[in-house]
Amino acid sequence: MPFNFDVYERSAYREPAPIDHDSPFQSMMERFDVAAEILELSPGFYEYLCRPARMHVTSIPVEMDSGRVKIFEGYRVIHNNVLGPSKGGIRFAPDVTLNEVKALAGWMTWKCSLVDLPFGGAKGGVACNPEEMSPGELERLTRRYTADLFDVFGPDKDIPAPDMNTNEQIMAWVLDTYSMHARQTENAVVTGKPVGLGGSKGRRQATGRGVMTVTLAAMEQIGLAPGDCTVAVQGFGNVGATAADLLGEQGCTVVAVSDITGGYYNENGLDLKAMKAYTQQNGGTLAGYEEAQHITNEELLTLDVDVLVPAAKEDQINREIAEDLRARIVAEGANGPTHPAADEVLAEKEVLVIPDILANAGGVTASYFEWVQNRQGFFWTEEEVNRRLDRMMGEAFDKVYTAADKYDVSLRIAAYVVGIRRVAEALRMRGIYA
Numbered sequence: 001m002p003f004n005f006d007v008y009e010r011s012a013y014r015e016p017a018p019i020d021h022d023s024p025f026q027s028m029m030e031r032f033d034v035a036a037e038i039l040e041l042s043p044g045f046y047e048y049l050c051r052p053a054r055m056h057v058t059s060i061p062v063e064m065d066s067g068r069v070k071i072f073e074g075y076r077v078i079h080n081n082v083l084g085p086s087k088g089g090i091r092f093a094p095d096v097t098l099n100e101v102k103a104l105a106g107w108m109t110w111k112c113s114l115v116d117l118p119f120g121g122a123k124g125g126v127a128c129n130p131e132e133m134s135p136g137e138l139e140r141l142t143r144r145y146t147a148d149l150f151d152v153f154g155p156d157k158d159i160p161a162p163d164m165n166t167n168e169q170i171m172a173w174v175l176d177t178y179s180m181h182a183r184q185t186e187n188a189v190v191t192g193k194p195v196g197l198g199g200s201k202g203r204r205q206a207t208g209r210g211v212m213t214v215t216l217a218a219m220e221q222i223g224l225a226p227g228d229c230t231v232a233v234q235g236f237g238n239v240g241a242t243a244a245d246l247l248g249e250q251g252c253t254v255v256a257v258s259d260i261t262g263g264y265y266n267e268n269g270l271d272l273k274a275m276k277a278y279t280q281q282n283g284g285t286l287a288g289y290e291e292a293q294h295i296t297n298e299e300l301l302t303l304d305v306d307v308l309v310p311a312a313k314e315d316q317i318n319r320e321i322a323e324d325l326r327a328r329i330v331a332e333g334a335n336g337p338t339h340p341a342a343d344e345v346l347a348e349k350e351v352l353v354i355p356d357i358l359a360n361a362g363g364v365t366a367s368y369f370e371w372v373q374n375r376q377g378f379f380w381t382e383e384e385v386n387r388r389l390d391r392m393m394g395e396a397f398d399k400v401y402t403a404a405d406k407y408d409v410s411l412r413i414a415a416y417v418v419g420i421r422r423v424a425e426a427l428r429m430r431g432i433y434a
Helices: 024-039 043-050 098-114 135-148 168-182 206-221 238-249 272-281 297-301 319-324 340-348 362-376 382-407 411-430
Strands: 054-063 069-080 086-093 120-127 158-162 230-234 253-259 262-265 293-295 307-310 329-331 352-354
Touching: 024 043, 024 098, 024 340, 024 411, 043 411, 054 098, 054 135, 069 086, 069 098, 069 135, 086 098, 086 135, 086 168, 086 362, 098 120, 098 362, 098 382, 098 411, 120 135, 120 158, 135 168, 158 168, 158 362, 206 238, 206 307, 206 329, 206 352, 206 362, 206 382, 230 238, 230 297, 238 253, 238 272, 238 307, 253 272, 253 297, 262 297, 319 340, 352 411, 362 382, 382 411
Parallel strands: 086 120, 086 158, 230 253, 230 307, 307 329, 329 352
Antiparallel strands: 054 069, 069 120, 253 262, 262 293
């Protein structure tokens, strides 16, 4: 007998608890709800698509360099795998929570769908402070986390990647640990690994490159020429620094960047190469950099610029910041940098917000390229990777912009509509196994 999605009421999931606007998962769900209404999802489809498919919590014992055994808590959330194996990064941070990982996994589902990847969404994390851990402790943590989730991971099941405070080396340890348990080398089990272990050329710069591609597309829509454009970037890590570099190469003037030590501003433009060289010699930060005016992160977000790229953490643009924000375009390089309460303010001010699930999808798109190359055993040049990435990101922007015009909604809601529709259609075709 066919499964009837309509037997469940949406309120059974949403009404018992009040909405927590400071919860990343609720932030994602508020946007999901609007898109679901536009798509007229049946209550059953709504219930299916908003709930994570599986959530894994594991206690990770690690022998520290002191000889003491310390227990860390790790997470892996599989939000959806209707379109294919789940895909998503692993982050190491002291404030990682299951709620945050649930939200990030949901965002990955819609992000993968939006750019037409054959992946579902997932995310992982470990509550730890990597800055206080030695390389040996991080390796032991990573290997035990991977071993605990061996039955979850797999090139056809769930494919991790780097995220906050994880990198190519961490991915290499994931690859090796998984391969030792599988008794064979499985390069495709993880992406974002070193090129020498099957990583893809261009992967490291891909997220920032995707930000650049959709920002240029948005500029074209509002008639803004790169040569006349000023840019501020919050975050000077891999995504922010790459986006700043590439936008500068296109003719934009990058007047401000920031890191954990604050913002650095020069109205005539920053010397980004000098700033990157400075961070390499200064413990990875811009602390003490004297060739630019030191400002706060809040001041950076409200500078009088044409483009703002928030590429740091979640909820950086709240309602108060939004009211003072002067940029014409906001390209969300980070996940969830704009609080839901700020969306309405930005819409009233006619700020064109390129949402995170579109703006930073270059990373997972290049991860897909890496996975394909691993499965084929044939590798592409960096030029081929960049060309394919630019095409797919451009096509995704066009779909979202068209949907925004059709439904008279923001690009954010349009992106959710496009992403959710594809997953819902696949679910409808597959049906429910019972």
